[in-house]
Amino acid sequence: MKKTSTMVIVALALMVLAITAVSAYRGDYTEKGPNYSADRHELMEHAFDNNDYDAWETMMTEDGRHPRVVDVVTPENFDIFVQAHEAGERGDNAEAAELRAELGLGNGNGMHDGNGRGDREGGMGQGKGMKDGSGRGNR
Numbered sequence: 001m002k003k004t005s006t007m008v009i010v011a012l013a014l015m016v017l018a019i020t021a022v023s024a025y026r027g028d029y030t031e032k033g034p035n036y037s038a039d040r041h042e043l044m045e046h047a048f049d050n051n052d053y054d055a056w057e058t059m060m061t062e063d064g065r066h067p068r069v070v071d072v073v074t075p076e077n078f079d080i081f082v083q084a085h086e087a088g089e090r091g092d093n094a095e096a097a098e099l100r101a102e103l104g105l106g107n108g109n110g111m112h113d114g115n116g117r118g119d120r121e122g123g124m125g126q127g128k129g130m131k132d133g134s135g136r137g138n139r
Contacts, residue, residue, distance in 0.1 A: 053078040072104045
């Protein structure tokens with residue numbers, strides 16, 4: 001009985017560590033994601049610096065991957081994603097989180113309607129509760 005309890009505790013601890021390691025980088029610009037490499041990082045920075053959605057999207061979907069972020073970030077809102085990236089890099093995590101939530105990338109902290117969709121009527125630019133109707137609030 002004691003051996004089984006110990007094994008269960010060890011298994012649970014390993015699961016917690018694995019989940020923490022995999023999800024730690026999401027939204028945290030100080031953590032490197034599972035697909036990080038110095039070369040890829042340089043190409044990604046180049047895409048951000050040049051506001052090059054196509055280059056970014058190509059890197060995100062290489063090798064047949066299709067992360068959720070590709071469904072959320074579009075050519076029309078890529079500039080907001082770039083702003084979030086820049087805010088995170090300069091350590092302004094509050095602004096980065098706000099911008100990511102605006103895009104629907106709030107990692108559980110963003111606006112959701114309970115159905116896995118952001119709480120927006122009519123798509124980007126029509127955010128509920130946004131005073132100016134821009135989907136970005138009044139900054």
